[in-house]
Amino acid sequence: MNTTSADGTVIGFETLGQGPAVVLVDGAMCYRVHGPMRPIAEALAVERTAVLYDRRGRGASGDTVPYAVEREIDDLGAVIDAVGGSAALFGISSGAALCLRTAALLGPDAVTAVLVFEPPFMPEPALAAAAAYTAELRAALAAADRDAAVAAFLRRVGTPEPTIVGARRSPGWAGMTAIAPTLSYDDQVLGDSSLPGGLVRALSVPVLGLAGGASPGFLQYGARGVAEAAVDGRFELLAGQGHDPSADVIAPVLLGFLRGVSGAETG
Numbered sequence: 586m587n588t589t590s591a592d593g594t595v596i597g598f599e600t601l602g603q604g605p606a607v608v609l610v611d612g613a614m615c616y617r618v619h620g621p622m623r624p625i626a627e628a629l630a631v632e633r634t635a636v637l638y639d640r641r642g643r644g645a646s647g648d649t650v651p652y653a654v655e656r657e658i659d660d661l662g663a664v665i666d667a668v669g670g671s672a673a674l675f676g677i678s679s680g681a682a683l684c685l686r687t688a689a690l691l692g693p694d695a696v697t698a699v700l701v702f703e704p705p706f707m708p709e710p711a712l713a714a715a716a717a718y719t720a721e722l723r724a725a726l727a728a729a730d731r732d733a734a735v736a737a738f739l740r741r742v743g744t745p746e747p748t749i750v751g752a753r754r755s756p757g758w759a760g761m762t763a764i765a766p767t768l769s770y771d772d773q774v775l776g777d778s779s780l781p782g783g784l785v786r787a788l789s790v791p792v793l794g795l796a797g798g799a800s801p802g803f804l805q806y807g808a809r810g811v812a813e814a815a816v817d818g819r820f821e822l823l824a825g826q827g828h829d830p831s832a833d834v835i836a837p838v839l840l841g842f843l844r845g846v847s848g849a850e851t852g
Contacts, residue, residue, distance in 0.1 A: 702808065706810060738768050785815050
């Protein structure tokens with residue numbers, strides 16, 4: 586299925602299951618056929634209408650330049666409208682940051698709850714490294730050097746150099762470089778990578794912050810900070826999980842939280 590965003594960009598999406606809608610929002614380099622969301626959606630579909638979509642510039646979705654974060658919020662709003670006009674949002678990594686910004690702009694009538702897994706917001710001492718990555722990424726994309734852009738991203742997320750060298754030789758490298766411009770989209774969604782405390786505090790809907798117990802502390806920081814800043818927030822650590830959580834582990838936690846939201850709405 587497709588829907589059309591406010592600027593005319595076609596956004597591809599699909600639904601699984603029945604019930605109140607929850608839209609799943611991917612992080613960097615991921616979309617419907619590449620990333621962790623499909624098995625999570627399949628697990629959520631036992632109780633929910635799980636909505637998978639391709640963020641602009643990826644998969645079956647189009648793109649329109651110049652990019653603006655507001656256009657991605659419009660995309661998500663169009664998907665929400667297409668599935669009934671209101672939905673909970675679940676985002677991983679930079680997709681979690683997009684969920685928060687969308688909830689703040691669209692309001693509680695459209696976004697009923699926000700569930701985030703490891704949004705990569707950073708404490709103050711780490712912001713200089715985030716700014717350096719932004720500069721390196723922008724320079725690579727300005728030079729149309731997609732290889733360098735993908736390599737910069739992989740280094741940013743801690744990939745060892747020998748692994749990057751091997752990745753360049755793999756069949757999957759072409760797929761990564763094909764959507765390299767979207768790395769800038771994710772970077773812009775994160776802003777300067779600091780925790781958007783004021784934005785989160787203004788949300789009136791329930792917020793769940795999740796992180797993996799096996800993830801490094803800086804990835805746990807963002808989820809914990811979001812939950813603590815929210816008026817109605819909860820934080821949970823998923824034992825044994827890293828930045829790519831297992832559907833078997835995370836889906837029951839998401840469903841439990843969503844049941845509570847639905848109960849509060851109907852109680």
